[in-house]
Structures are given as structure tokens and as C-alpha cells.
Amino acid sequence: MSSEPQVKTAKQAGLGQCLKCHKLNVITHKDQRCSCCQAKISLRKYRSLEYTLAWTIAAIIAFFPANLYPIMIFTSLGSPEASTILSGIETFIKLGMYPVALVVFIASFIVPLGKMLGLLILIITVKTGSKVDPKHRTQLYHLVEFLGPWSMLDVFVVALMAAVVNLGFITSIEAGPGISYFALMVIFTMFAAESFDPRLLWDNLNNDD
Amino acid sequence: MSVEPVSYDHMIACPQCDGLSTKPLLMEGQKAVCKRCGGKVMERKRDPIRRTLAVALAGLLLLLPATVLPLIGVSAVGLFNQASLLDCIAILIANDYHLIAVSLTIFTLAVPVIRLLAALYISWCIRTKRITPALVHFFRSYHQLDSWTMLHVFLLGIMVSMYKLVALAELSIGLGLVAFILLLICSTLVSVTLDKHYIWEQLENGCEQ
Ligand SMILES: [Zn+2]
Ligand SMILES: [Zn+2]
Numbered sequence: 001m002s003s004e005p006q007v008k009t010a011k012q013a014g015l016g017q018c019l020k021c022h023k024l025n026v027i028t029h030k031d032q033r034c035s036c037c038q039a040k041i042s043l044r045k046y047r048s049l050e051y052t053l054a055w056t057i058a059a060i061i062a063f064f065p066a067n068l069y070p071i072m073i074f075t076s077l078g079s080p081e082a083s084t085i086l087s088g089i090e091t092f093i094k095l096g097m098y099p100v101a102l103v104v105f106i107a108s109f110i111v112p113l114g115k116m117l118g119l120l121i122l123i124i125t126v127k128t129g130s131k132v133d134p135k136h137r138t139q140l141y142h143l144v145e146f147l148g149p150w151s152m153l154d155v156f157v158v159a160l161m162a163a164v165v166n167l168g169f170i171t172s173i174e175a176g177p178g179i180s181y182f183a184l185m186v187i188f189t190m191f192a193a194e195s196f197d198p199r200l201l202w203d204n205l206n207n208d209d
Numbered sequence: 210m211s212v213e214p215v216s217y218d219h220m221i222a223c224p225q226c227d228g229l230s231t232k233p234l235l236m237e238g239q240k241a242v243c244k245r246c247g248g249k250v251m252e253r254k255r256d257p258i259r260r261t262l263a264v265a266l267a268g269l270l271l272l273l274p275a276t277v278l279p280l281i282g283v284s285a286v287g288l289f290n291q292a293s294l295l296d297c298i299a300i301l302i303a304n305d306y307h308l309i310a311v312s313l314t315i316f317t318l319a320v321p322v323i324r325l326l327a328a329l330y331i332s333w334c335i336r337t338k339r340i341t342p343a344l345v346h347f348f349r350s351y352h353q354l355d356s357w358t359m360l361h362v363f364l365l366g367i368m369v370s371m372y373k374l375v376a377l378a379e380l381s382i383g384l385g386l387v388a389f390i391l392l393l394i395c396s397t398l399v400s401v402t403l404d405k406h407y408i409w410e411q412l413e414n415g416c417e418q
Contacts, residue, residue, distance in 0.1 A: 007245040008229050010222035015229070017222040020349045021409040022251075024217040036413045037349045100372045107365075135246060138225055149359045152316065156359075156366030159313055161373065163292035163300040164283055171285065171377070175301065180308045187312070190356065202226040202246065 011203070016041045045197035049123055055192035056119045062185035063112065069178030072158050076171050084178060085109060085154060107153040108182070115151070115189045118144045119196070126200045134201040141198045148190045155183045223250050257404035258332045264402055265329035268395030272322060275392040278385030280367055285378035293385050294318065294363075316359035321396050324358060327351045328399045331408060340415025348412060355400065360393040 010017050016027040018034040018041045025034055027043055034041050045051075070082035083091065085108050092101035118140050124130075125137055158175050165173040221232045228245035235241060240252035254260075275294065282291030292300075294317065301310035331348055334340060367386065374380055 009227040010229050011227055013229060015217060015220075015222065017224065017227070019224065020352050021413070022221065022224070022406065023409070023413070024220055024222055026217070036409065037345050039349050095376065097372070097376075100369060103369060134226070138246060138248070145356070148356060149316070149362050150365075152312075152359055152362045153366055153369065155309060155312065156317075156363045157369050157373070159297045159301055159309060160280070160292065160366055160370045162304070163297040164281055164290060164370070165374065165377070166290050166300070167283070167285055167288040167378075170288070175304060175306050175309065180306065183309055183312050194356065198225050199227040202228075 009199075009202070011043045011199075016043045019045075044199060044203075045195065048195055048197040048200060049126060051195035052119060052192045053123050055188050055195060056116055056123070059112075059116055059185045059188035059192060062181045062188060063116070066178050066181035066185050067109075069181065070176035071154060071178040071182060072161070073174040073176050074172075075174070082176055084176075085182070104154065104157075107150055111147050112151045112185060112189065115144050115147055115193075119189065119192050122196060122201070126204075129204045131204070134205060137201045138198055141193075141196065141201070144189075145193045148186075148193055151186045151189075152183065155179055155186070221250060223248055251406055252404070253407065254402060254404035257402055257407050258336050260402035261328050261332045261399060262336070264395050264398045265325045265332065268325045268392055268399065269322075269329065271388050271392040271395060272325075274388035275385060276318065278388060279383030280385045280389060281371060281374075281383055282381040283374055283378040284381070291381070291383055293383070294389070316357060317363045320354050320358045321360055321392070324351070324354050325396065325399060327354075328403055332403075335408060335411050338415070340412055345412050348408060352405075358396060360389075360396055364390065364393055 010024060014027055015024045016032070017024055018037060018039055020039045021034060021037040023034055023036040025032065025041055027041070030042070032041055033039065067085055070084050072088065073080050073082045075081070085104075089101050089105050089109070092098075092104065122137060122141055122144070125132060130137075158173075158179050161173045162175050165171060219232055220229055222229050223243040223246060225248035226243060226246040228243055230244070230250065233241040233251060235251060235253035237253050237255045241250045242248065243250050277293050277295055279291035279293050279296075282289060284290075298310050298313055298318075301307075301313065327347070328351075331344070331351070334344055367389075371380055
């Protein structure tokens with residue numbers, strides 16, 4: 001790590017930065033509060049890894065019903081037709097609507113899976129004290145954080161279509177039970193990302209110098 | 210013998226890697242990056258209070274048309290239907306999808322509104338120099354909201370829905386959509402104009418006096 005400029009961390013100086021107002025506080029005891037804004041502060045987020053792991057596992061569990069149950073029930077001329085996330089994408093491909101198939105596939109399948117995998121990688125690299133450049137892992141964290149809300153796309157699409165496609169008994173769209181699990185999965189991964197403390201990724205650097 | 214409390218007000222820690230540095234003196238429009246991880250440590254925005262006041266006020270005025278006016282409409286075989294954001298929520302409640310109705314309300318309505326209101330209120334109080342300890346607590350909660358606004362995701366949802374519906378029915382764009390896009394722009398601009406470091410400095414100074 002000779003290229004890294006030697007920077008002392010706040011933790012080494014016994015200081016905890018308030019995540020709300022950025023004020024540095026000398027950490028003397030547990031349950032300390034920030035002298036500026038009275039928020040609870042500590043050197044690192046409390047039980048960051050445990051909470052991140054717990055929320056990620058919850059998201060992985062919700063991923064299965066989210067994909068197995070239908071998210072949308074389309075009724076045309078009296079015959080209802082249920083579609084899951086993946087079968088909906090299949091229909092688009094059959095109809096030749098490739099751009100929308102790709103957008104939906106990325107937003108509702110690749111992104112949630114990638115987010116859960118990314119979170120697991122972050123947890124494991126912190127736990128094992130990985131030497132992989134923390135800069136790259138911080139980028140991965142920001143990516144997971146950034147992608148968070150975008151997986152809600154399908155939920156909103158179904159909600160809007162159900163409201164607008166309601167043309168009497170002839171044609172209607174209804175939400176399916178899968179959509180609730182899907183929303184839960186997205187919310188769980190967002191909680192997981194919020195519990196993670198990116199400063200943990202940099203702490204390994206200091207242990208060996 | 211008690212130890213003299215040391216102030217670290219001239220120091221700042223990187224929120225991303227915890228690296229300590231001396232607080233830079235920034236001109237308006239400048240930002241400081243961390244020499245360890247390259248992340249943004251501090252930023253001084255141009256004319257933050259007046260700009261935030263203007264943008265937040267504009268956003269709040271757009272709120273009503275964006276929620277109650279129809280976003281899109283469909284017509285097929287002589288039947289016509291249109292839906293606003295409120296209609297989407299109402300349909301979900303009518304079909305017993307309470308979790309989705311609550312998520313939609315929180316992410317596309319409540320959180321954006323609270324953010325705009327909070328930004329307006331804080332800027333107004335700082336402008337008129339009415340700083341109270343309660344305001345400090347209030348602004349602390351503001352930071353929690355940033356990752357939970359999903360106006361942008363809903364807009365992409367509207368676009369995907371339109372693309373899907375083109376094959377099914379004739380589409381029309383409602384005035385609500387125009388208001389919604391403008392609301393999204395205002396909501397995004399608030400995070401651009403609002404200078405958290407500046408506001409925290411003002412709040413801290415105001416409370417000490
Ligand atoms: Zn604080
Ligand atoms: Zn840094």
C-alpha cells in the first residue's frame with residue numbers, strides 16, 4: 001500500500017463522525033449522542049454487518065415467492081391470464097418488444113439479484129479482511145445503494161396499469177400476489193444497504209500498518 | 210482532575226472511508242474530495258437558502274396537479290379510462306393490496322412532500338434567523354429521507370406502461386404527467402441546491418448563542 005497516502009482515520013483518533021451533521025465527537029462511552037444534533041453516534045454503525053446480513057437473507061427469501069407467484073392478471077374478453085415476472089418478459093420477447101423486455105428483465109431480475117449478491121460480497125470481504133482494493137468495493141457499495149429504488153419499477157408499472165386498464169368487463173388488469181413479495185424484497189435490500197457502513201471496507205487497511 | 214475537552218471543529222472525517230483531514234475553507238461552488246478514497250468530503254453550494262426556497266415552493270405548488278390530474282388515459286372499442294396517482298392508490302386499496310398501496314403512497318407522495326416541506330421550512334427559518342433546538346432535531350430526520358423518494362422510478366414506470374399499452378389500446382397523455390415531471394425536476398433540484406454543511410453550521414452556531 002505504498003501508493004496510498006498515509007491518512008489517520010477518525011477511529012484511530014478515538015473520534016466518531018456524526019452521520020447526520022458530520023460533526024466529529026470524541027467517543028467516550030456507548031450510547032453517546034452528537035454534541036451538535038443529539039443523534040446517536042459511535043465509531044461505526046451499530047452491528048452493521050449483522051443487520052446487513054439479516055436484511056439480505058430476508059430479501060433472498062422474498063425473492064422466491066416474488067418470482068413464482070403472478071404479479072399481474074390480465075383479463076381479455078373474460079379469460080384471465082396470470083403472468084409472473086419472467087413469463088411477462090417471455091411474452092414481450094414473443095411479441096418482438098425487445099427494448100421493453102430488456103428494461104424489465106434488467107430492472108426486475110438482474111438488478112435485485114445483483115444487489116443481493118453485491119451485499120453478500122461486501123459482507124464477506126469485510127469479515128475475511130479481504131485485500132481487494134477498498135476503492136472498488138466502495139464503488140460496489142455505491143452501485144448497490146444507487147440501484148435500490150429502481151427495482152420498484154415493476155411494482156409501479158403493475159399499479160398504474162391496473163388503474164388505467166379498467167375498460168368495463170372487456171379488458172382489465174389486476175395486480176397478482178407476487179407483487180407484494182417483490183416490493184418486500186426491494187424494501188429489504190434497501191434496508192440492507194442502509195445498515196451497511198462503508199467505512200468498514202477501509203478499516204482492514206489500517207490493521208496491517 | 211478532569212481532562213480539558215478538546216474541540217475538533219477544525220477537522221472533518223470522510224463519510225466514506227473515515228480519513229481525517231483539516232476542514233477546508235471553501236468558496237461558494239467549490240467542493241473538497243478525500244485524498245484517501247476520492248469521495249466527496251465537503252461542498253459549498255451557491256446561494257443555497259434562496260435557491261432552495263424557490264425550488265421547494267415550486268415543487269409544493271405542483272403537488273396537487275401531479276397527484277389528482279390523470280397521468281395517462283387509454284381508449285379501446287369506444288371505452289375510455291384514465292388514471293391519476295391517487296387512482297392507482299385507490300385501485301390497490303380496493304383490491305386489498307395494502308402493502309403496495311402504502312409503499313406507493315410513501316415513496317411517491319409522502320416522502321417527496323415531506324422533503325420539500327422540510328427544505329422549505331428549514332430554509333425559511335435560517336433566512337429569518339429563527340433557530341431553535343427543535344429545528345436541529347427536525348433537520349436530523351431529514352437525512353433519512355433521501356434514499357426513499359421514488360418519483361424517478363415511477364416516471365420510468367409510466368413510460369414502460371405506455372410502451373406496454375400501445376399494443377393494447379389508444380393512449381393519451383394527461384396534464385398530470387406534465388405536472389409530475391415538473392415535480393420530479395423540483396424534487397431533484399432540492400437535493401442539488403440544499404447545502405447540508407451550511408445548514409448544519411448555521412444550526413450549530415444558532416444554538417450556541
Ligand atoms: Zn450530529
Ligand atoms: Zn475518504
